[in-house]
Every structure is written in C-alpha cells, then in structure tokens.
Amino acid sequence: MEERNTAVVLAAGRGSRMNSDIQKQYLLIKGRPVLYYSLAQFQQCLFIDEVVLVTGREEIDYCRKEIVQKYGFTKVQKIVAGGKERYHSVYEGLKAAGTCNYVYIHDGARPFLSREILERAHDGVRQYGACVAAMPVKDTIKISDAQGFADYTPPREQVWAVQTPQVFEYRLITEAYAELMEREEPAVTDDAMVLETVTGQKAKLVWGSYENIKITTPEDLKIAEIFLGET
Numbered sequence: 001m002e003e004r005n006t007a008v009v010l011a012a013g014r015g016s017r018m019n020s021d022i023q024k025q026y027l028l029i030k031g032r033p034v035l036y037y038s039l040a041q042f043q044q045c046l047f048i049d050e051v052v053l054v055t056g057r058e059e060i061d062y063c064r065k066e067i068v069q070k071y072g073f074t075k076v077q078k079i080v081a082g083g084k085e086r087y088h089s090v091y092e093g094l095k096a097a098g099t100c101n102y103v104y105i106h107d108g109a110r111p112f113l114s115r116e117i118l119e120r121a122h123d124g125v126r127q128y129g130a131c132v133a134a135m136p137v138k139d140t141i142k143i144s145d146a147q148g149f150a151d152y153t154p155p156r157e158q159v160w161a162v163q164t165p166q167v168f169e170y171r172l173i174t175e176a177y178a179e180l181m182e183r184e185e186p187a188v189t190d191d192a193m194v195l196e197t198v199t200g201q202k203a204k205l206v207w208g209s210y211e212n213i214k215i216t217t218p219e220d221l222k223i224a225e226i227f228l229g230e231t
C-alpha cells in the first residue's frame, strides 16, 4: 500500500502574547498572512498528500476564501474548528485527518518551515516512528526554584529548543492523544510530551533551523520581515 502523509496545521490560537487586534496567524509579512508561508511549503512538498487546517470556528470561512482558495492550496481538504488549548486543537486535527501513515503537526505561527526540515522529518519518522524538529540552545539555561533563584544548570549539550513539525506514526500519536484527553487539565506543551507522558516513548530530535521561529511576540514579526527580505 502507498505511504500516506498528512499535515495538521494549527491556527486556532488567540495570540494573546502578540497584543494585536488581528490574530497573529493572519498578520501580514511581506504582504501575505503568516499562515500562508507554512501552507505553501506543505502544498509544494511532494510527499505530503493532504493538509488539515485547524482554526477558530469563526475564521473557517475566512480561511477557506482568503487563504485556501485565494492561494490555491488544493491539499487543504479539511478546515476544522480547534479548541481552547493547543492540545485540544491538535486532537481535533488528528480526528479530522483520518487514517494515514504519518502525521506532521505544525504550528501555523511558524512561517519558516523549509523543504529541508520536512525531508529530515520524513526520514526521521520513517526510521523512528516519532520525531520533532529541534535546535541546540545557544544560551546557558537555568532551572529556577520557586523563588526565582537559579537552582541548577542542565548540561548545555543536552538542551534543545523544540520546534514543529512534530511528526508521528498516525496511530501512535492519535491513541496517545485519545488517552490524554481522558485526563484532567493535562499540562502538556508539545506533542512529543504527549507521547512521553502517555506511553513513555521518546521522539527522535531531528535538525530544524534557527530560522524556524514561532511568531509569538511583536519583535518576532520584525525578525520575520528580515528573514523574508533575504529570500
């Protein structure tokens, strides 16, 4: 049977840290919405068959007309409503995706996804069943105590900043999410953590890119303009 790869692109967040009237995934950089850039990468990627876009219920029509139809993203076959927290939105996306071999969960707020990252993630998931894009941290990281004092310093060579895409065998991650949803207010901040928490399985870290930033606060938009100015 032919391998099937589906992307779940998350765009249902409110963007509270951006302090903008317009949700950050719809803000324009170089004339196009933040969300456009990662959808364009998935559209161009030869091994991605389908994209599920997860957005706010009120933005579904806008996304269909002003993003999917306007830019010809024919691989976006489903647009579904997300939930309160990121993990709720992921679960909605996974259910809508339906059975496939591998699922690429990606933050729509990360416009600098590249072909190279997708290829490394594709190789990674085929080899290990679960992998996440990540980069070694450049700063020394401190873990604080409850009073805000530096408590200890993890060895830097073991500390990575995790990005998306986070890529998994579809059944593995969907079953882990289904179990997670049974729990009360799970404190998970990424998809690999869902797997770690529920099954104990580790995701392989594959090389992302230092440009693959998440647009989170206003200065990230300025950085994004600079990156796009270079291309």
Ligand SMILES: Nc1ccn([C@@H]2O[C@H](COP(=O)(O)OP(=O)(O)OP(=O)(O)O)[C@@H](O)[C@H]2O)c(=O)n1
Residues within 6 Å of the ligand: 010, 011, 012, 013, 014, 015, 016, 017, 018, 025, 054, 082, 083, 084, 085, 086, 087, 088, 089, 090, 106, 107, 108, 109, 110, 214, 215, 216
């Ligand atoms: N309930 C949510 C929360 C987040 N996301 C998506 O998950 C990605 C990463 O989340 P984050 O950067 O935290 O986005 P927001 O939740 O929008 O931002 P903030 O935390 O500042 O409110 C974004 O693409 C966001 O749209 C989502 O689909 N559903």
Ligand SMILES: C[C@](O)(CO)[C@H](O)COP(=O)(O)O
Residues within 6 Å of the ligand: 086, 107, 161, 162, 163, 164, 189, 190, 191, 214
């Ligand atoms: C998934 C993620 O982008 C990996 O860095 C990150 O954990 C999302 O966190 P957020 O608080 O939802 O932005």
